[in-house]
Amino acid sequence: xxxxxxxxxxxxxxxxxxxxxxxxxxxxxxxxxxxxxxxxxxxxxxxxxxxxxxxxxxxxxxxxxxxxxxxxxxxxxxxxxxxxxxxxxxxxxxxxxxxxxxxxxxxxxxxxxxxxxxxxxxxxxxxxxxxxxxxxxxxxxxxxxxxxxxxxxxxxxxxxxxxxxxxxxxxxxxxxxxxxxxxxxxxxxxxxxxxxxxxxxxxxxxxxxxxxxxxxxxxxxxxxxxxxxxxxxxxxxxxxxxxxxxxxxxxxxxxxxxxxxxxxxxxxxxxxxxxxxxxxxxxxxxxxxxxxxxxxxxxxxxxxxxxxxxxxxxxxxxxxxxxxxxxxxxxxxxxxxxxx
Amino acid sequence: xxxxxxxxxxxxxxxxxxxxxxxxxxxxxxxxxxxxxxxxxxxxxxxxxxxxxxxxxxxxxxxxxxxxxxxxxxxxxxxxxxxxxxxxxxxxxxxxxxxxxxxxxxxxxxxxxxxxxxxxxxxxxxxxxxxxxxxxxxxxxxxxxxxxxxxxxxxxxxxxxxxxxxxxxxxxxxxxxxxxxxxxxxxxxxxxxxxxxxxxxxxxxxxxxxxxxxxxxxxxxxxxxxxxxxxxxxxxxxxxxxxxxxxxxxxxxxxx
Numbered sequence: 279x280x281x282x283x284x285x286x287x288x289x290x291x292x293x294x295x296x297x298x299x300x301x302x303x304x305x306x307x308x309x310x311x312x313x314x315x316x317x318x319x320x321x322x323x324x325x326x327x328x329x330x331x332x333x334x335x336x337x338x339x340x341x342x343x344x345x346x347x348x349x350x351x352x353x354x355x356x357x358x359x360x361x362x363x364x365x366x367x368x369x370x371x372x373x374x375x376x377x378x379x380x381x382x383x384x385x386x387x388x389x390x391x392x393x394x395x396x397x398x399x400x401x402x403x404x405x406x407x408x409x410x411x412x413x414x415x416x417x418x419x420x421x422x423x424x425x426x427x428x429x430x431x432x433x434x435x436x437x438x439x440x441x442x443x444x445x446x447x448x449x450x451x452x453x454x455x456x457x458x459x460x461x462x463x464x465x466x467x468x469x470x471x472x473x474x475x476x477x478x479x480x481x482x483x484x485x486x487x488x489x490x491x492x493x494x495x496x497x498x499x500x501x502x503x504x505x506x507x508x509x510x511x512x513x514x515x516x517x518x519x520x521x522x523x524x525x526x527x528x529x530x531x532x533x534x535x536x537x538x539x540x541x542x543x544x545x546x547x548x549x550x551x552x553x554x555x556x557x558x559x560x561x562x563x564x565x566x567x568x569x570x571x572x573x574x575x576x577x578x579x580x581x582x583x584x585x586x587x588x589x590x591x592x593x594x595x596x597x598x599x600x601x602x603x604x605x606x607x608x609x610x611x612x613x614x615x616x617x618x
Numbered sequence: 619x620x621x622x623x624x625x626x627x628x629x630x631x632x633x634x635x636x637x638x639x640x641x642x643x644x645x646x647x648x649x650x651x652x653x654x655x656x657x658x659x660x661x662x663x664x665x666x667x668x669x670x671x672x673x674x675x676x677x678x679x680x681x682x683x684x685x686x687x688x689x690x691x692x693x694x695x696x697x698x699x700x701x702x703x704x705x706x707x708x709x710x711x712x713x714x715x716x717x718x719x720x721x722x723x724x725x726x727x728x729x730x731x732x733x734x735x736x737x738x739x740x741x742x743x744x745x746x747x748x749x750x751x752x753x754x755x756x757x758x759x760x761x762x763x764x765x766x767x768x769x770x771x772x773x774x775x776x777x778x779x780x781x782x783x784x785x786x787x788x789x790x791x792x793x794x795x796x797x798x799x800x801x802x803x804x805x806x807x808x809x810x811x812x813x814x815x816x817x818x819x820x821x822x823x824x825x826x827x828x829x830x831x832x833x834x835x836x837x838x839x840x841x842x843x844x845x846x847x848x849x850x851x852x853x854x855x856x857x858x859x860x861x862x863x864x865x866x867x868x869x870x871x872x873x874x
Contacts (some may be wrong), residue, residue: 304680305837306768413772459638459646505682506653533768541641
């Protein structure tokens with residue numbers, strides 16, 4: 279049997295994503311890839327992959343899935359309600375899926391983008407060096423019910439389920455940013471006001487970017503008329519004509535005309551991508567030396583993820599079939615609640 | 619200006635070429651904050667110059683309308699060292715007098731002007747102070763250059779047109795121009811790669827597809843290419859569009 283993922287149903291924002299297509303700004307193509315890249319590194323750590331492989335990104339809603347061969351999966355990113363044949367599954371964890379079992383993933387409990395990774399990776403046809411769907415560029419398409427995706431074979435389906443402690447990045451918070459080529463277009467007063475502002479993630483947002491709202495704005499530039507359009511990248515905080523901030527994400531355009539007050543650090547992009555509508559956000563300017571330091575320590579953190587995974591302990595409260603276990607008969611080694 | 623000052627964040631100094639940090643792994647060489655013709659010429663020329671220079675630590679390079687982006691590999695070089703090397707390249711010329719090198723390739727791209735394929739031609743011509751026929755003759759007589767590729771994949775900014783075409787963007791945004799729309803503003807033309815809202819005036823349409831993900835290369839145009847628009851009738855364009863060939867009747871000649 280060929281390893282495949284059967285999609286019985288899928289929400290409207292389910293797509294294949296890997297780390298995208300870097301280095302293409304000269305042809306006008308933004309990197310794309312997972313909106314929360316860290317979630318793919320977490321999945322790789324849980325599944326023992328040397329580097330992240332293509333996975334399903336689920337914006338807000340998941341779907342119903344089945345595999346054709348035994349394969350481990352990892353559930354990472356925005357926590358979602360997940361069940362295997364009706365039994366609740368832990369998030370930020372890996373699990374074994376057997377053919378015939380039904381995995382259902384419903385809405386997010388926090389955050390915006392959840393990820394379903396499989397141990398052998400999704401093996402759809404790469405285009406321009408990546409399997410990522412980039413809807414703005416017309417690469418790939420959102421997935422639909424009834425589709426079947428090819429998978430790589432799980433090299434070690436017997437490897438025990440793992441879990442990973444994950445700090446909350448799914449409910450807004452502080453975003454560190456650096457000033458950039460256009461920060462000088464804004465007055466010092468406006469920049470200071472921006473740095474102390476409480477901003478709210480609005481209901482408007484997608485993989486191209488998210489619009490923010492504030493009661494203390496707007497933040498208009500001093501210099502705006504006649505400015506040349508110039509390069510723009512994910513993380514840039516652009517001010518629209520009305521002076522409202524819009525943070526660009528992975529599928530953004532590559533040249534833009536609106537002035538940018540700065541750029542969010544790459545390691546804080548998952549936090550802005552995941553912030554659900556209504557989440558409170560603040561921006562904290564850091565200087566370049568500090569930003570370099572933060573990025574080095576983030577790289578070390580990503581490298582260390584695999585070492586932080588632990589055996590997944592099943593929570594008896596989540597075991598709907600608890601009474602079917604023989605818990606008190608005879609002498610036990612006390613490991614029945616571990617999923618091995 | 620010292621390098622320290624050059625890398626000073628957020629400084630706006632319209633009288634000097636600036637070397638500015640762009641994210642954590644990029645350096646932006648900005649010749650001017652507005653798309654002045656000399657700055658557009660300088661960006662083209664410096665991009666050419668940087669391409670032929672020995673910069674093994676640079677992993678990405680692209681021109682925009684008045685700046686050049688150089689992305690470095692932080693594993694190989696620090697931002698300061700990259701900026702110092704770039705500054706020494708900048709010191710080699712007076713970029714205010716620089717002209718881009720001769721193009722290597724000349725494209726000829728069929729375009730239908732006016733009518734259903736270019737609904738804003740008459741308004742644009744009137745703003746430029748000429749009749750639509752004269753506007754078409756002037757624009758098709760120009761050898762344009764691909765100044766930058768961006769916004770959307772493959773999408774070229776073409777120019778610069780004569781000063782008469784320094785038209786502002788429209789007050790009302792056009793909610794959607796079709797793929798292949800040729801739109802005009804601020805002495806430039808954009809060839810839209812995808813259906814898009816725009817404040818630019820749509821004067822024509824082409825069947826040439828600037829982004830072909832299944833082809834190699836996916837983007838046929840390169841910054842610096844020369845390009846001429848050749849006028850065809852509305853019916854001829856409709857036939858070219860119906861044929862669905864991404865080349866759209868375009869020719870590419872080597873001119874070196």
